[in-house]
Amino acid sequence: MPQRGNLCAAGWGYKCWVFEAGRWRGGMRWKKSVSFGGGGGKQQLLLLAGGREGKLRHLLRASSISLIAKSYEVQVLRAQLVTKRNLVDEYQRDIKKLKRDRTKMAKENRRHLQILQEENEKLSKIVYFYSEDMQKQLEALENLGKRKRDDERSSREKCVIVRGSSDEPQ
Structure with a gap:
């Protein structure tokens, strides 16, 4: 059960109770509608008011500053994640291109x-x-x-025979 003066925001998990509009009914004295980025619709920021208005305003300011800081952290982390996803996508495209080139080659x-x-x-x-x-031609030339x-x-030999016979006296 939430304590008096606790701030509860849909979508934020630690040290607060998470409520969506209309889901929790008991003990609520004041509520303010707040739109959270990226959650898909309007959520409600619920404040259990049990003390003075000054405490409520201070608590609300501190909570809004905390929410802004958390929102900024989320934006930074999302930007880093997007950058890393882009790198991964680029590496995967390069790997596919190398595989295609290797297959083509x-x-x-x-x-x-x-x-x-x-x-x-x-x-x-x-x-x-x-x-x-060439072998046949070589053999023919040799022959x-x-x-x-x-x-x-x-x-x-014929010449010798012919000469020899002509040299003999008759």
Whole structure:
């Protein structure tokens, strides 16, 4: 049960009783409507008045100063929270962007690798066919060289035979 002269405000939790409009009925002698920011509607500031008006005014002033200070603290904390939320959101956006970029880069790298592998296969086939062709040409040249040497040797032999037979006396 609230004591005489206690200030009660909806939305503020410590060292006060929390009332919403019309929920608590007993012992209330005076009430003043006050709008609290961000709570969603008008709440009522309830004062149990049991003493003199001077005490009430002093208590009301002290309470309003306390509420203003608390309200300022809440605003500062909200501003800090908003700043931190913005940082977190920015970091999360950066992380998503990095993941997208990494995925995109991986796809490009896979595509380039596939293209390089296809080109490597084509070049390997070309080199294989050229090497076979070159081998055949080399063998043909070697055979041609052998034939030339054989032809030269046989023509020399023929010349020697022809000369030798002409050198003999008849």
